[in-house]
Amino acid sequence: MFWNSAEHTWDCPCHGSRFEEDGTLIDNPATGDIKL
Numbered sequence: 001m002f003w004n005s006a007e008h009t010w011d012c013p014c015h016g017s018r019f020e021e022d023g024t025l026i027d028n029p030a031t032g033d034i035k036l
């Protein structure tokens with residue numbers, strides 16, 4: 001998981017999931033939000 005400062009999202013390099021600043025899921029394949 002790394003912080004994408006250009007888009008203000010958390011991005012997963014392994015599977016491509018993306019999350020809002022607060023951990024809310026944006027793009028799959030993750031099935032839920034993350035806890036930060």
